[in-house]
Amino acid sequence: AQSVTQLDSQVPVFEEAPVELRCNYSSSVSVYLFWYVQYPNQGLQLLLKYLSGSTLVKGINGFEAEFNKSQTSFHLRKPSVHISDTAEYFCAVGKGFQKLVFGTGTRLLVSP
Amino acid sequence: DADVTQTPRNRITKTGKRIMLECSQTKGHDRMYWYRQDPGLGLRLIYYSFDVKDINKGEISDGYSVSRQAQAKFSLSLESAIPNQTALYFCATQSYRDTEAFFGQGTRLTVV
Numbered sequence: 126a127q128s129v130t131q132l133d134s135q136v137p138v139f140e141e142a143p144v145e146l147r148c149n150y151s152s153s154v155s156v157y158l159f160w161y162v163q164y165p166n167q168g169l170q171l172l173l174k175y176l177s178g179s180t181l182v183k184g185i186n187g188f189e190a191e192f193n194k195s196q197t198s199f200h201l202r203k204p205s206v207h208i209s210d211t212a213e214y215f216c217a218v219g220k221g222f223q224k225l226v227f228g229t230g231t232r233l234l235v236s237p
Numbered sequence: 238d239a240d241v242t243q244t245p246r247n248r249i250t251k252t253g254k255r256i257m258l259e260c261s262q263t264k265g266h267d268r269m270y271w272y273r274q275d276p277g278l279g280l281r282l283i284y285y286s287f288d289v290k291d292i293n294k295g296e297i298s299d300g301y302s303v304s305r306q307a308q309a310k311f312s313l314s315l316e317s318a319i320p321n322q323t324a325l326y327f328c329a330t331q332s333y334r335d336t337e338a339f340f341g342q343g344t345r346l347t348v349v
Contacts, residue, residue: 129279134277157336159336166342166343167342167343168241168327168329168339168340168341168342168343169280169327169329169338169340170340171337171338174336174337176336215279215280225282227279227280227281228279229277229278229279230279
């Protein structure tokens with residue numbers, strides 16, 4: 126069975142500071158990994174995904190994530206956040222979307 | 238116009254009532270999904286459909302039913318609503334050629 130742990134339910138950060146949102150997963154087979162973002166009153170939108178190949182994945186809005194197989198992690202990073210990055214971020218793992226397991230989400234709060 | 242449209246966006250209903258949530262898409266995708274989102278629990282899959290004649294139960298299908306009326310339409314029904322079905326419901330679509338899913342803006346359902 127697969128599972129996802131997002132260690133932080135909420136991450137407060139000041140504008141222009143770097144941020145890392147943590148995601149750890151467990152799976153007995155190779156998987157695909159995703160980060161989705163949910164802006165207030167919106168559906169989820171794909172930020173980035175890791176399917177295979179390079180372990181550093183770049184996504185939209187300046188976000189990137191690094192797949193670390195030995196640590197079973199897929200942490201999301203941004204070197205300098207903006208107020209507009211305030212949102213909830215979901216890590217997901219699976220092979221085949223119907224088998225995706227979502228984490229419980231991390232709320233990123235960016236303040237001036 | 239949104240690619241994935243959910244109606245209604247908000248609904249309050251009484252315990253025991255039947256309610257239908259509708260989803261339509263203009264992306265031409267064959268795969269459609271219904272999720273519910275609860276605070277602290279992330280997203281959980283209710284039902285999914287890979288084409289018009291294909292319906293599959295997800296992680297939490299009890300108390301729900303679905304209908305795939307056409308490739309573009311996928312409805313979720315609560316036959317007899319109960320308060321613990323109060324949640325945010327999302328429809329999503331996906332092409333079989335891709336791993337990315339596209340979400341609607343959600344339906345906030347309150348059962349009183």
